[in-house]
Amino acid sequence: xxxxxxxxxxxxxxxxxxxxxxxxxxxxxxxxxxxxxxxxxxxxxxxxxxxxxxxxxxxxxxxxxxxxxxxxxxxxxxxxxxxxxxxxxxxxxxxxxxxxxxxxxxxxxxxxxxxxxxxxxxxxxxxxxxxxxxxxxxxxxxxxxxxxxxxxxxxxxxxxxxxxxxxxxxxxxxxxxxxxxxxxxxxxxxxxxxxxxxxxxxxxxxxxxxxxxxxxxxxxxxxxxxxxxxxxxxxxxxxxxxxxxxxxxxxxxxxxxxxxxxxxxxxxxxxxxxxxxxxxxxxxxxxxxxxxxxxxxxxxxxxxxxxxxxxxxxxxxxxxxxxxxxxxxxxxxxxxxxxxxxxxxxxxxxxxxxxxxxxxxxxxxxxxxxxxxxxxxxxxxxxxxxxxxxxxxxxxxxxxxxxxxxxxxxxxxxxxxxxxxxxxxxxxxxxxxxxxxxxxxxxxxxxxxxxxxxxxxxxxxxxxxxxxxxxxxxxxxxxxxxxxxxxxxxxxxxxxxxxxxxxxxxxxxxxxxxxxxxxxxxxxxxxxxxxxxxxxxxxxxxxxxxxxxxxxxxxxxxxxxxxxxxxxxxxxxxxxxxxxxxxxxxxxxxxxxxxxxxxxxxxxxxxxxxxxxxxxxxxxxxxxxxxxxxxxxxxxxxxxxxxxxxxxxxxxxxxxxxxxxxxxxxxxxxxxxxxxxxxxxxxxxxxxxxxxxxxxxxxxxxxxxxxxxxxxxxxxxxxxxxxxxxxxxxxxxxxxxxxxxxxxxxxxxxxxxxxxxxxxxxxxxxxxxxxxxxxxxxxxxxxxxxxxxxxxxxxxxxxxxxxxxxxxxxxxxxxxxxxxxxxxxxxxxxxxxxxxxxxxxxxxxxxxxxxxxxxxxxxxxxxxxxxxxxxxxxxxxxxxxxxxxxxxxxxxxxxxxxxxxxxxxxxxxxxxxxxxxxxxxxxxxxx
Numbered sequence: 001x002x003x004x005x006x007x008x009x010x011x012x013x014x015x016x017x018x019x020x021x022x023x024x025x026x027x028x029x030x031x032x033x034x035x036x037x038x039x040x041x042x043x044x045x046x047x048x049x050x051x052x053x054x055x056x057x058x059x060x061x062x063x064x065x066x067x068x069x070x071x072x073x074x075x076x077x078x079x080x081x082x083x084x085x086x087x088x089x090x091x092x093x094x095x096x097x098x099x100x101x102x103x104x105x106x107x108x109x110x111x112x113x114x115x116x117x118x119x120x121x122x123x124x125x126x127x128x129x130x131x132x133x134x135x136x137x138x139x140x141x142x143x144x145x146x147x148x149x150x151x152x153x154x155x156x157x158x159x160x161x162x163x164x165x166x167x168x169x170x171x172x173x174x175x176x177x178x179x180x181x182x183x184x185x186x187x188x189x190x191x192x193x194x195x196x197x198x199x200x201x202x203x204x205x206x207x208x209x210x211x212x213x214x215x216x217x218x219x220x221x222x223x224x225x226x227x228x229x230x231x232x233x234x235x236x237x238x239x240x241x242x243x244x245x246x247x248x249x250x251x252x253x254x255x256x257x258x259x260x261x262x263x264x265x266x267x268x269x270x271x272x273x274x275x276x277x278x279x280x281x282x283x284x285x286x287x288x289x290x291x292x293x294x295x296x297x298x299x300x301x302x303x304x305x306x307x308x309x310x311x312x313x314x315x316x317x318x319x320x321x322x323x324x325x326x327x328x329x330x331x332x333x334x335x336x337x338x339x340x341x342x343x344x345x346x347x348x349x350x351x352x353x354x355x356x357x358x359x360x361x362x363x364x365x366x367x368x369x370x371x372x373x374x375x376x377x378x379x380x381x382x383x384x385x386x387x388x389x390x391x392x393x394x395x396x397x398x399x400x401x402x403x404x405x406x407x408x409x410x411x412x413x414x415x416x417x418x419x420x421x422x423x424x425x426x427x428x429x430x431x432x433x434x435x436x437x438x439x440x441x442x443x444x445x446x447x448x449x450x451x452x453x454x455x456x457x458x459x460x461x462x463x464x465x466x467x468x469x470x471x472x473x474x475x476x477x478x479x480x481x482x483x484x485x486x487x488x489x490x491x492x493x494x495x496x497x498x499x500x501x502x503x504x505x506x507x508x509x510x511x512x513x514x515x516x517x518x519x520x521x522x523x524x525x526x527x528x529x530x531x532x533x534x535x536x537x538x539x540x541x542x543x544x545x546x547x548x549x550x551x552x553x554x555x556x557x558x559x560x561x562x563x564x565x566x567x568x569x570x571x572x573x574x575x576x577x578x579x580x581x582x583x584x585x586x587x588x589x590x591x592x593x594x595x596x597x598x599x600x601x602x603x604x605x606x607x608x609x610x611x612x613x614x615x616x617x618x619x620x621x622x623x624x625x626x627x628x629x630x631x632x633x634x635x636x637x638x639x640x641x642x643x644x645x646x647x648x649x650x651x652x653x654x655x656x657x658x659x660x661x662x663x664x665x666x667x668x669x670x671x672x673x674x675x676x677x678x679x680x681x682x683x684x685x686x687x688x689x690x691x692x693x694x695x696x697x698x699x700x701x702x703x704x705x706x707x708x709x710x711x712x713x714x715x716x717x718x719x720x721x722x723x724x725x726x727x728x729x730x731x732x733x734x735x736x737x738x739x740x741x742x743x744x745x746x747x748x749x750x751x752x753x754x755x756x757x758x759x760x761x762x763x764x765x766x767x768x769x770x771x772x773x774x775x776x777x778x779x780x781x782x783x784x785x786x787x788x789x790x791x792x793x794x795x796x797x798x799x800x801x802x803x804x805x806x807x808x809x810x811x812x813x814x815x816x817x818x819x820x821x822x823x824x825x826x827x828x829x830x831x832x833x834x835x836x837x838x839x840x841x842x843x844x845x846x847x848x849x850x851x852x853x854x855x856x857x858x859x860x861x862x863x864x865x866x867x868x869x870x871x872x873x874x875x876x877x878x879x880x881x882x883x884x885x886x887x888x889x890x891x892x893x894x895x896x897x898x899x900x901x902x903x904x905x906x907x908x909x910x911x912x913x914x915x916x917x918x919x920x921x922x923x924x925x926x927x
Contacts (some may be wrong), residue, residue: 023206024224025304028323029254031226032178041067044159044179046077049128056081056114058130062091062159064181073183083115084345085134085150085335087163089173091225092328096184098223099531099540101300102330104547105575107351126157134165136341146341148291163293165335169232170284170293173333178228178321181329184220211519216526217460218537225329229295230317234284235310236711237318238697239294239607241279242572242584243272244596246714247603247697249282249307257323260303262543262571264514264521266586266619276512276585277572278543279607280305282320283342285699288706294334294342296349296574299324300544302525325525326540338703339606343692346608353577353610355687357564358821359429360581360611361679362391362792363669364642365653366431369398373413377422379653384426386655387788388666389673393423394431394507394642403471404444405434406497416499427793429503431568435510436479436549439471446491450477455484457538458528465527467515476513479548480529480541488549492556502561506553508580511546511571546571547579554579562823568640572609581611581640589618589645594631595729599714601638605693606700610686613640622650626731629661629768632668634727637719637773639679639694641672664768676792677782677800677816682720684817684833694720702741713739716772722779722805722814723749726763726772733765738772745777747805747864752895754865775864778807780814780836785859796821799859800909804838806865812838816909818854826852834909838863841870841917850910858907861915866891866898870917873900877911 031041042064049060062075073093080088088106092098118131129151136146151164161173187207206222208215231237237249240258244266252258252272260278280297297303299322306321322331332349336342365383370376376393383390401407408416420430438447438456450456456475457465464475478484491497492506512522525539541548550569557565567580576582584600587593597614604612616638617623617631635641645652654665682694692701699711701718716726716738724746726738740746742758750770755761763772775781781803784795806812819831833848843861869891875882885906890899900915907913 022302022304022325023209024222024302024325025257025323027182027222028178028180028224028226031180032176032321035177039067040177042072042180046154046156046159049154049156051117051119054114056117056132058117058119073181075181079130079154081115081117081130081132081150081152082110082113082345082348083132083134084113084136084348085148085165085341086113086332086345086349087150087152087161088330088332089161090328090330091181093181093183097534098326098328099300099536100328100330101541101544101573102298104544104551105298105350105573107349107575107578109351110349113348126155128154128156130154134335136336136344146337148335148337150335163333163335165291165293165337168291170234170291170335171295171333172230172232172317174227175230175317176228176319176321178226180224180226182222182224184223186219186221189221214519214524216524216539218526218539220326220537223326224324225299225327226321226323227329227331228319228321230319231284231293232317233289234286234293235318236285236287236699237282237307237309237320238285238711239279239282239603240274240305241281241603241607241609242275242277242600243603244275244600245272247599247606248711248714249309251309252305252307254306258305258307260305260543261520262512262522262546262573264510264512266584276570277546277576277582279572279574279604279609280322281346281574281607283339283606284318285339285711287699287708287711288704290337292336292339292342294346295320296332296334296346297322297324298330298332298574299327300541300573301325301327301539302542326537339700340692340703343606343608343700350575350608351578353683353687355564355826356581356611356683357566358676358680358792358796359391359427360566360640361676361683362641363389363672364392364394364431364640365390366394366396366642366644367651367653368396368645368647370395371398371412373415373419376419380423380426380428382653382655384790386666388654388669389789389791390428390669391791392429392431392505394433394644396433397435397470399432402439402441404439404441404446406446406491408499417501420501420504424501424503427791429505431505431507431566432500433507433509434553435470435508436476436513437467437469437471437474437510437515438477440466440473440475447475449487450475450484453483453487454530455481455487457523459524460526460528462528465523467523468517469510469515476515476523477549478529479545479552480531480536482532485548485552485555488552489556489559492553492560494560502563505566506557507568508546508550508553509570511549511569513545513571544573547573547576550576550579562825564822564824574608577608577610581613582609583612583640583642584614586619586646587615589621589623589627589631591627591729591731593618594627594634594727595715598634598717598727598729601695602697602714602717605695606697610693610695611639611683612695613638613642615644616642617652619644620646620649625658625661626768628652628657629664629668630728630771632665633771634725636668636672637723637725637727661768667769673786673789673792673795674783675781676795677784678720678722680821681782681815681817685815692721696720698739698741705741705743707742709739710741718776722775722781724774724776728765728771730765736763736765736772737761738763738774740774745805745807747775747777749773749775752864752897775803775805777805778812779805780812780838781805782814782816782836792821797855799857799904801860801862802836802843802858804843804861804863806838806863810840818856818909819852832910841866841919843913843915845909845913847910847912854909856909857902857905858909858913859902859904861900863898863900863917865896866917867896868919869893870898871920872918874914874916874918876914877907879912882906
């Protein structure tokens, strides 16, 4: 067994760790280097491969041989295949009882997609070929079914998998033979293998590592896992959220790989480091190629990723090399005819986002910290006095009794229920912060119960872990423990969380977890968690700690009342979309951080985290007027729109801003509220019909385009199907260049000017009142008409405007989804869905579902680019002509817009509507 010493001693000869202070990474890089030289330390062969009971499942053994061809271990390998183009592979040593992150990520719904397999063994090639038919049913405005044949060729003599879609090779698993699975072993086992203690200078550090002032001991020894993936003819790789960097992955150097490890830090200089959360998901793309592929790495420990993208014409494959500190080795591959297929399958694998309450899509006002109940109500009143809509006010840590969560500082907040009631009277809600650290105070009931019931994270000696955070000395709940999650959920009950109501929602912050004065500002890697049966070191589950917390928070709110839960989280992992919205953390009020957030939100979206936002106009700093104005414009087109700032900053409530930008900020917020019907409808499309994410990169939205420009553009994105947004992220620029994708008609939202795609367009950049915003031809955008509303609650029964942007064929489509905006009754069908169509001057609607009585009315049709003034307008309602309901029409001969305005409260959205523009002569062409 001397090869172990030989292997570890090689660490002296390489410099991989100069930029990476983690020995598990270095060990795997040595393996990689020797593998490249054709001198591998280990080889792996599959045996006893067979189908087992259960649809779409194959199991077998993986035998490990050292370089002396001695078998050193037998691992279990399990393959799952699903009809939506997914292969899931699990490799483990069952007796080691390693943590499985997938138990907290993968949904039970996935089992329903297990598929029948055609399995063939090739004795000559020593391979196993598994084939199944792919079928992905998708809804949305344009429902479709994607079909293909998926084939997987598994090499048995030297572990590897080739993944094909319609006979096109897409993914090669272990092409570079970098698979590694280090087995648990004690230090004594190693001591028994050597003759000279001097050989242990290097090996000892594998069990006992020093990081800063911290020393971490791993009783189980080195236990890393690693594997490489190659993408064939798919040179571009996107994903690995959340990084302060481009969505498009760049080539990494050996000493500076991407790191996936949740930490309490927003530092734009950490280009390769994930921030507060991460999703180890990567989509590969080739513009114009009729297939896509993706990888999800299911490991919650500290992980490094080497990325090696290739040029479009390269003969080499783009590749990824995942290296995780510990845990089992589990991954999933995704095949599809398009990115659309990949996103839909990924949603089935990790679970769909739940439909948010309507109020969550409005404007949120937050600051660290609002000092008193009086100040909270003053902010609410002043927002109303300045006619600025707002749906929610937020309270940071100072609202509590000495930072003891689930309590109130009654000096500052003497009557919380009265405060909440007054907010509710204006249709507003309250969000309060609840962090995972619990103040060490025996008089604090939550702390006391956590200690008495053994629900806290432990030190290696099984004493309670005590660290520093906002309350000073604190403990942390162990959310891996099912009893701790159950207890945490119970704390949100109105019987326990005193002086709150069903309209009090939750903000989970500092849940990486953040622990001051510790290495990486987080829990020691050798601290202990309990899963109900076994103890696990924190290193095994670090990246899902926040996920476990928000799942319990969500469960508590769901049990509390019939209202849909709302949770905001800072830390996350794959699957977090089921429980919470995500914001990007403590960014600065700077141009570069605004630009970074735009890329980050796109990356999060393709990684399945769709309900996202950023602190507007940056958490830190006192930004100048132009930065504030541009941040608010961008934030209008974030899925989640919240203003937040540090307590050290000047107060920034919109009514306190300078006269130069006060109205412009208010205009941005008003525009947000006008578009709430569009937003709410699109969230329904996304959550329940597997549609696109709300923030969509251009290369995803125009998936069939061969335009190489699109994947390089990250300062622009599609906001749903209708809007192309290009926030301005620079100061004092006279113009901004915006690329409009080809083969489409585009309309400038502010000027209504029509443009053809396929070229760069110049937009005014020095007018703070406008920014590049375009409507795509072919879309109908439902919007609200109002003078002022305090919140979305006042809009439910309001007036609607349909913005109609025809395409080249003079057609457009859209939809509107309506329910009560707050409860779960929509799951029982209590909702209304209406589809709209415009074709050659005729507007119609179709009631797809009609089970919720909507009191709103159609007030206006705003039709863009009508070539000439219609002779008259014909309106039919429920099959009967109703010209009296037309109040008036307006035609702008310069920009060719035509508006039909209807009488108040005359046309219900649930009427069968036909509105026809009649011309003296038929229009031969729209343009």
